[in-house]
Amino acid sequence: MSAPVIPGNSEREAPVRRSDRAGESVALRHRAKLWHVLLIPLCLVWVYPFIWVATSAFKSQREMFLGGIGLIPEEFTLDNITRAWDTAGFASYTINTVVFSLGVVAVVLFVSATAGYALGRGDIPGKKIIVGILIATMFIPDGYTIIPVFVLVDSLGLNNNLTGAVLAAAGPVHVVPILLFMGYFAGLPQDLEEAARMDGAGFLRIFWRIMLPLAQPVIGTVALFRFIGAWNAFLVPLVFTLGRPDLRTLGVGMYSFFGSDTTDWAGLAAGALISLIPVIVVFLLLQRTFIEGMAGAVKS
Amino acid sequence: MNVAEVTDASGRTAAAGGGPARRKARKAEKLRTRMRKHAWHYVFLVPMTVLFLSFTLWPMVASWWYSLYDWGGIGPPSEWVGFGNYQEVLSSPAFWNAFRISLIFSAVAIFVQLPLALVMAVILNNPRLRGRNLYRLLIFLPVVTTTAVVGIVFAMILDPAGGIVNEVMSRSGLIDEPINFLGSESTALPTLLGIDLWKGFGITMVYWLAALQTVPSELYEAARVDGASARQTLLRVTIPVLAPLAIVILLLTFQTSMAPFDLVQATTQGGPNFSTDVMSTYIYRYAFDPSFSASRYGFASAAGVVFGIFMLILTLMQAPLLRKRYERRGK
Numbered sequence: 001m002s003a004p005v006i007p008g009n010s011e012r013e014a015p016v017r018r019s020d021r022a023g024e025s026v027a028l029r030h031r032a033k034l035w036h037v038l039l040i041p042l043c044l045v046w047v048y049p050f051i052w053v054a055t056s057a058f059k060s061q062r063e064m065f066l067g068g069i070g071l072i073p074e075e076f077t078l079d080n081i082t083r084a085w086d087t088a089g090f091a092s093y094t095i096n097t098v099v100f101s102l103g104v105v106a107v108v109l110f111v112s113a114t115a116g117y118a119l120g121r122g123d124i125p126g127k128k129i130i131v132g133i134l135i136a137t138m139f140i141p142d143g144y145t146i147i148p149v150f151v152l153v154d155s156l157g158l159n160n161n162l163t164g165a166v167l168a169a170a171g172p173v174h175v176v177p178i179l180l181f182m183g184y185f186a187g188l189p190q191d192l193e194e195a196a197r198m199d200g201a202g203f204l205r206i207f208w209r210i211m212l213p214l215a216q217p218v219i220g221t222v223a224l225f226r227f228i229g230a231w232n233a234f235l236v237p238l239v240f241t242l243g244r245p246d247l248r249t250l251g252v253g254m255y256s257f258f259g260s261d262t263t264d265w266a267g268l269a270a271g272a273l274i275s276l277i278p279v280i281v282v283f284l285l286l287q288r289t290f291i292e293g294m295a296g297a298v299k300s
Numbered sequence: 301m302n303v304a305e306v307t308d309a310s311g312r313t314a315a316a317g318g319g320p321a322r323r324k325a326r327k328a329e330k331l332r333t334r335m336r337k338h339a340w341h342y343v344f345l346v347p348m349t350v351l352f353l354s355f356t357l358w359p360m361v362a363s364w365w366y367s368l369y370d371w372g373g374i375g376p377p378s379e380w381v382g383f384g385n386y387q388e389v390l391s392s393p394a395f396w397n398a399f400r401i402s403l404i405f406s407a408v409a410i411f412v413q414l415p416l417a418l419v420m421a422v423i424l425n426n427p428r429l430r431g432r433n434l435y436r437l438l439i440f441l442p443v444v445t446t447t448a449v450v451g452i453v454f455a456m457i458l459d460p461a462g463g464i465v466n467e468v469m470s471r472s473g474l475i476d477e478p479i480n481f482l483g484s485e486s487t488a489l490p491t492l493l494g495i496d497l498w499k500g501f502g503i504t505m506v507y508w509l510a511a512l513q514t515v516p517s518e519l520y521e522a523a524r525v526d527g528a529s530a531r532q533t534l535l536r537v538t539i540p541v542l543a544p545l546a547i548v549i550l551l552l553t554f555q556t557s558m559a560p561f562d563l564v565q566a567t568t569q570g571g572p573n574f575s576t577d578v579m580s581t582y583i584y585r586y587a588f589d590p591s592f593s594a595s596r597y598g599f600a601s602a603a604g605v606v607f608g609i610f611m612l613i614l615t616l617m618q619a620p621l622l623r624k625r626y627e628r629r630g631k
Binding site: 125 | 429431445454455552561562565579583597600601612616
């Protein structure tokens with residue numbers, strides 16, 4: 001109740017303090033506070049779908065069916081989690097997703113680190129042309145070439161196989177990681193290489209033992225982005241597991257669960273929880289790297 | 301140049317000095333050494349080149365090739381139909397419907413998401429606002445989550461029979477009968493556009509925040525000394541400095557807006573009655589959907605080629621703007 005008095009006070013004092021910087025910043029800080037009135041409800045609505053998942057996953061099926069609006073489950077149950085994990089196949093979906101994501105990360109890291117090193121160190125003939133082609137491919141819209149990719153992987157005998165899905169997801173050249181590695185390797189001092197060569201280290205040894213460990217920040221950024229990207233991938237794992245339900249990833253598994261059983265909302269919420277928790281945890285732990293990496297896309 | 305010198309220094313000193321023949325031999329030797337030295341570099345380019353040729357270049361070429369055949373994916377393409385698929389694509393109302401809806405997704409991303417994200421970025425860039433990092437984090441959170449999964453979550457939240465949104469609205473007397481958000485032709489597309497905006501908003505906001513960091517703080521200081529209001533500062537200082545970066549953000553947002561496959565497929569599969577069908581779900585249906593008729597790779601490829609060309613044109617239209625920015629920065 002004392003709250004209205006305070007603005008009144010400061011209003012009266014404002015003319016006196018107008019030239020005073022401290023007073024001005026107090027006023028501005030009050031104005032900044034007003035934003036919370038808008039931002040707090042907005043953010044709650046914004047993340048509500050996640051709150052819904054986190055609470056519905058622990059509600060009983062009966063409570064969900066009767067239209068459970070309450071935020072806190074009336075009776076807390078782990079049934080949905082176990083049902084999703086065991087019966088609905090989310091245990092194997094999780095393993096598949098981990099394998100798929102790590103596979104994509106490994107392939108992308110291998111390809112972009114080697115290519116970035118080759119292009120970043122030692123001005124090789126043809127470098128400009130290669131980089132030019134790479135940058136040009138960034139402008140070509142992707143996602144409409146899934147049919148030839150599917151036919152290619154299928155002809156390699158890798159359809160209905162996680163290796164095929166990894167190849168299809170990691171195969172189309174990832175230009176940004178290559179350019180990141182290239183820029184980083186190019187910035188490392190020449191002396192390092194000289195000294196190592198003096199000591200008799202060969203090309204591979206210099207790359208593996210000296211340069212690659214130094215590129216850890218780039219490795220981290222690329223791995224994080226590709227991991228989250230692969231974890232969330234949908235089209236490629238969907239297309240490559242059409243004939244093998246047991247190889248589905250979490251996104252695809254969730255999709256088929258929803259298609260086959262649209263009424264088990266508590267179970268679906270548990271499935272969503274299992275799918276989302278790992279990626280959200282990874283993000284929260286490494287958010288700084290993630291957001292800085294994205295911001296870099298604008299500045300460069 | 302540097303490399304050549306290095307090679308020279310580490311090369312055989314025995315070849316140094318002597319007549320023209322020897323110099324020639326030395327040159328050849330130098331080239332060989334140089335090539336041998338770079339051999340490893342080229343070896344390191346092999347993985348990228350193999351993948352580039354097979355997964356980037358070949359699919360583009362193959363799309364064109366397949367599109368000229370009536371082909372269901374069994375055996376090699378054999379039934380040549382020339383531009384028959386293209387004729388069918390271009391005269392198909394369903395194709396243009398999906399085409400139009402894809403463009404609507406892009407348009408909302410550019411004309412709604414982009415400015416709204418800028419407003420939010422400006423609000424959250426205020427250093428006096430406490431907890432701004434938490435707000436940023438919460439608004440960014442949807443970006444890292446699996447689109448297909450959150451799409452299904454939305455389908456449950458928005459369900460007309462027992463979904464919490466309808467439940468709350470009818471209990472509070474806002475509506476008389478439940479709204480079938482994703483199940484009726486009039487509301488499905490706006491609903492998906494809203495979810496898509498929610499999902500991508502954080503990316504654009506982070507881009508804007510990064511751009512805002514490039515505004516020199518002295519400019520703000522000068523504006524403050526001159527007694528500029530917050531709005532004046534925004535219009536006269538912030539926006540002019542942001543303009544060149546805005547082009548990059550526009551391009552990045554445009555590129556990510558072109559792939560709403562996950563969301564649409566997970567929630568409506570393009571329905572009801574194709575009111576949310578986008579290009580990628582259209583192509584998927586003709587090529588892979590097990591519940592649809594036999595696969596039509598040729599036809600679907602033709603649709604992909606037509607749409608791909610159109611998107612390339614739209615992207616290239618933005619390229620001159622981009623070049624202008626780099627030229628300005630180069631000076």
